[in-house]
Amino acid sequence: MNNDKKNPDIEEEKNTAFNFVRRDFLKLISFAGLTSLLPGRASAKGDFRNDKNIPKQYIQNRDNPGFHIRSANPFMGVDMGSWGLAVGGMVKNPIGLGYEDLFGLKMVSQVSRLKCVECWSAKAEWEGFEFSELIKKVQPDPAAKYVYIQSADSYYESFAVEELLRPRVLFVLRMNGKSLSKDHGYPLRLIAPFKYGYKNIKYITSIKFLDTRKRNYWANSGPYSVDGTIQPGIDHPLDFNKKPLPINGGEVFHFFDR
Numbered sequence: 001m002n003n004d005k006k007n008p009d010i011e012e013e014k015n016t017a018f019n020f021v022r023r024d025f026l027k028l029i030s031f032a033g034l035t036s037l038l039p040g041r042a043s044a045k046g047d048f049r050n051d052k053n054i055p056k057q058y059i060q061n062r063d064n065p066g067f068h069i070r071s072a073n074p075f076m077g078v079d080m081g082s083w084g085l086a087v088g089g090m091v092k093n094p095i096g097l098g099y100e101d102l103f104g105l106k107m108v109s110q111v112s113r114l115k116c117v118e119c120w121s122a123k124a125e126w127e128g129f130e131f132s133e134l135i136k137k138v139q140p141d142p143a144a145k146y147v148y149i150q151s152a153d154s155y156y157e158s159f160a161v162e163e164l165l166r167p168r169v170l171f172v173l174r175m176n177g178k179s180l181s182k183d184h185g186y187p188l189r190l191i192a193p194f195k196y197g198y199k200n201i202k203y204i205t206s207i208k209f210l211d212t213r214k215r216n217y218w219a220n221s222g223p224y225s226v227d228g229t230i231q232p233g234i235d236h237p238l239d240f241n242k243k244p245l246p247i248n249g250g251e252v253f254h255f256f257d258r
């Protein structure tokens with residue numbers, strides 16, 4: 001990476017073992033990616049995911065001051081002309097829902113913090129529906145103990161049904177009083193505040209009930225657990241001058257959260 005100096009994340013990243021691992025991992029695969037594409041350029045270095053190499057209209061990693069954006073597979077955002085939510089698998093009533101249909105579900109709002117493995121966290125007000133709303137509609141087979149969620153950007157996540165039914169887990173349509181932005185997961189994302197950011201899948205298109213536990217994107221592409229429960233450690237909240245603060249693990253609350 002040749003723009004480390006400009007990256008405000010670097011300072012905070014020095015504080016977690018997690019980050020060293022992820023950065024090194026990204027360097028490794030990007031180097032492999034570049035050399036295989038450009039076999040003549042043995043000196044090719046750098047991360048192909050660096051913003052400057054991806055057209056700016058793509059959703060991509062951006063260290064915005066209030067709330068960073070993370071996008072493993074930069075893409076142009078969801079095409080609402082063809083978007084729908086499929087809920088199926090081992091259920092009595094598989095359904096397809098349009099965007100408008102989602103607003104017919106009972107809405108709940110909460111303030112919670114999203115915590116990335118890269119040590120930052122940021123809070124927002126989220127509004128959406130609980131998983132039980134979907135369960136009522138599709139009536140899963142009792143043997144379906146797991147859920148596999150897919151998104152429009154080739155990302156995927158995996159949960160136990162029981163985890164998605166915990167308090168403060170929301171399928172989110174609105175953030176800070178507005179529809180989700182393109183960057184933050186429009187039209188539909190998950191917020192599970194006791195799980196690391198990577199479990200909080202954006203651009204959801206499909207939810208499947210299964211009797212086996214699948215793996216998730218970051219467990220397959222990096223050194224991260226399928227479970228993704230936030231571990232005790234150090235956090236650098238973006239809304240508190242990035243001062244390191246200890247966290248207990250599980251959902252992260254800082255003393256200035258309400």
Ligand SMILES: Nc1nc2c(c(=O)[nH]1)N[C@H]1C(S)=C(S)[C@@H](COP(=O)(O)O)O[C@H]1N2
Nearest residue numbers: 068069070071072116155184197198201202
């Ligand atoms: N579909 C999808 N969801 C995703 C990601 C992604 O790349 N694609 N990145 C994850 C990661 S690593 C984090 S930290 C959060 C970041 O959410 P934000 O971009 O709204 O800040 O989204 C998660 N959900």
Ligand SMILES: [Mo]
Nearest residue numbers: 116117197198
């Ligand atoms: Mo993340």
